[in-house]
Amino acid sequence: MNIAPSRIGRLMLALLPFVLIATIYVVASAERRAVNPDDKLLPPVSEMADAVRRVAFEPDRRSGEIVLWTDTAASLQRLALGLGIATLIGLVFGLAIGVLPMVSATLAPLVAVLSMIPPMAILPVLFIVFGLGELSKVVLIVIGVGPFLIRDLSLAVAALPAEQIVKAQSLGASTWQVAIRVVLPQIMPRLIDAVRLSLGPAFLFLISAEAIAAESGLGYRIFLVRRFLAMDVILPYVAWITLLAYLMDYALARLSRATFPWAYK
Amino acid sequence: MSAITVRDVWVEYGDQIVLERINLQIASGAFVSIVGPSGCGKTTFLRMVLGQERPTRGTLLLDGAPMPDEPGPDRGVVFQRYSVFPHLTVLGNVLVAFEFAGSRYLSRLTGAARRAAIEQSESLIEEVGLAAHRDKYPSALSGGMQQRLAIAQAIARRPRVLLLDEPFGALDPGTRAQMHALIKPLWRDCGMTVIMVTHDLKEAFALGTRLIAFDRPRIDPQAPGRFGAVVTYDLDLTRDSAVPVLGFSKPLDARTSAGRLPQTQEAQPAQGASI
Numbered sequence: 003m004n005i006a007p008s009r010i011g012r013l014m015l016a017l018l019p020f021v022l023i024a025t026i027y028v029v030a031s032a033e034r035r036a037v038n039p040d041d042k043l044l045p046p047v048s049e050m051a052d053a054v055r056r057v058a059f060e061p062d063r064r065s066g067e068i069v070l071w072t073d074t075a076a077s078l079q080r081l082a083l084g085l086g087i088a089t090l091i092g093l094v095f096g097l098a099i100g101v102l103p104m105v106s107a108t109l110a111p112l113v114a115v116l117s118m119i120p121p122m123a124i125l126p127v128l129f130i131v132f133g134l135g136e137l138s139k140v141v142l143i144v145i146g147v148g149p150f151l152i153r154d155l156s157l158a159v160a161a162l163p164a165e166q167i168v169k170a171q172s173l174g175a176s177t178w179q180v181a182i183r184v185v186l187p188q189i190m191p192r193l194i195d196a197v198r199l200s201l202g203p204a205f206l207f208l209i210s211a212e213a214i215a216a217e218s219g220l221g222y223r224i225f226l227v228r229r230f231l232a233m234d235v236i237l238p239y240v241a242w243i244t245l246l247a248y249l250m251d252y253a254l255a256r257l258s259r260a261t262f263p264w265a266y267k
Numbered sequence: 268m269s270a271i272t273v274r275d276v277w278v279e280y281g282d283q284i285v286l287e288r289i290n291l292q293i294a295s296g297a298f299v300s301i302v303g304p305s306g307c308g309k310t311t312f313l314r315m316v317l318g319q320e321r322p323t324r325g326t327l328l329l330d331g332a333p334m335p336d337e338p339g340p341d342r343g344v345v346f347q348r349y350s351v352f353p354h355l356t357v358l359g360n361v362l363v364a365f366e367f368a369g370s371r372y373l374s375r376l377t378g379a380a381r382r383a384a385i386e387q388s389e390s391l392i393e394e395v396g397l398a399a400h401r402d403k404y405p406s407a408l409s410g411g412m413q414q415r416l417a418i419a420q421a422i423a424r425r426p427r428v429l430l431l432d433e434p435f436g437a438l439d440p441g442t443r444a445q446m447h448a449l450i451k452p453l454w455r456d457c458g459m460t461v462i463m464v465t466h467d468l469k470e471a472f473a474l475g476t477r478l479i480a481f482d483r484p485r486i487d488p489q490a491p492g493r494f495g496a497v498v499t500y501d502l503d504l505t506r507d508s509a510v511p512v513l514g515f516s517k518p519l520d521a522r523t524s525a526g527r528l529p530q531t532q533e534a535q536p537a538q539g540a541s542i
Contacts, residue, residue: 163348163349165346165348165349165350166349166350166352168317168319168338168344168346169344169346169349169350169351169352169417169420169421170352170363170367171337171338171339172317172338172339172340172342172343172344172421172426173340173343173363173364173367173420173421173423173424174339174340174364174367174368174424175367175374176367176371178371178372179367179371179374182374183363183366183367183374184352187354188352188353188354262354263404264353264354264355264404264406265353265354267404267406267407
C-alpha cells in the first residue's frame, strides 16, 4: 500500500501486461502452426502485417479504394454525427430538465422510460423507417446514447448545491442567466465525462448496425471477412478500433482538463 | 430605506409548526443577530426573508410593500458554504453580479461597460482584501477568503438587505475576528439592513444592534410538532449602558432607541414560560 512506482516504473508496469499478452499470442500462434500449417485461428504476426499492408496501403482490386481508410472514414463519420447529435440533445434536455421543474415533470418520466428501450431491439424499425443508409446508423447511436446523456446531465444539475442557484438569483440572475452562467459551465466537465463513457456503447451500436446492413465501415469489413475466417484482417481491425476509441477517450480527457481547470483541483 | 415588517407569521410543514406568532419590526439599517438552538427555525426565518420559502400565514413587508416571494437583487445573501461559484475566478465571481445586471441574454459585458464593471469589482475585491488573489479559483482559497469573496459578491449589487446564514460558522477564531472587523464597516458604509443567523453568542452581541432569540417555549412530548418557535428574547444592543444581561429585556413600550422602531404588536417575548 505504501510502495508506489516511480514515473518510469509506472510506465514499465503498465506495459507489462500488454507484452505478456503479446508473448502468449506469439507462442500460441507458433504452436498451432507447428501442429497444423493451415491453421487460420491464430495467424502469426507476419501474416497480420501482410494483411495490414494489403488493406491499409494497397488499393482494393475490385473498388480501387484503400479499404481501411474508406472503412475508417465511413465509421468515424457515423460515430461523430451520432455522438455529436446525442451530446447536443443530452445537453439541451438535461439542462432543461435539471433547471426547470415544469420541464422535469413533463419529460423526466418519458426519458426514464425511453432510456430503458433496448436500442438494438428497435434497429429493424430504424431500418424500415430511415432506410438502410447512413441515417439509420446515426439514429441508432443517438437513441442508444442520448437518453443516458440526458439523465446523467439532469442528475448533474440536480447535484449542484441549491445555495448556488439562490445566490445567483440574489445577484439578480434570471432563470436563463442561471442556466447559462451558473449551471452550464459547471456541468460541462460532467458532459465530457459522460461522452467518454458513451464511447463504448456508441461503438457497439455502430459496429452492430454496420454488421447488419452497410457497404463500408469497420464493422462491415470485420463481419464480411469473417466468412473467410480471415483472422489476419479481423484482429488488426479490432486493434485499430480499440486504438481509435482509446485516442478519443484520451483526447476528451485532455480537453476537459485544459478547458475546465477549476474542476480538477 | 429597507425596513422589514413581519406581521403574525406562521410557518408550518404539514403537521409540524416551525415558527408561530412572529411579529417583528426591523428598522432600516439595523444589524439584527438571530440566535437560538438548532432546529428552532432561525434559518427558516432567513429563507423566508430571502424569498426561498413562504410563510404559511401572515405577511412580510419590505418598506411597506409585500416581500417578493423569490430571491432577487434587493436581498443579498452569504451562506455558510457553497456561496461562491467554483467555476469562476475571484474577479469573475464578483464581475458576474454586474454581468447579470448589464446583459440580459448573454450575461457578458464588452468594451467600456466591461471595463467599468471590472473596475468596480476590483475595488470590492480590494475592500475585502483579496486583491492579491484576483485570478485564483475559489478552490485555491482558504475558507475565510471564500467567505470574504462571498461578501464582496453579495454587496456588489448594493442590496437593501443582507442576509448572513452562519457566515463565519466554519471559520477558526482568528479568521472569524478578521471577518467581524471586515463586516462592521461594510455594513455602516452601505447602510443596508443586515440579518445574521449565528450560533456564536459572542459574535451575535458584538456585531448586532439588536439580538433576537428564537426558541420553543412549549413542548408537547406526545406531539413534538404541535408548538413552534417564537421570539423569546428581543434585546436592544444600542442603548448606552453595557450589553444587557440575558434574561433582562426592557419593557416593550420603552424600546424606541436608535436603530429600532417602536413595537406595535409584538409577540410576548420571554416573560412567560422560559425565564
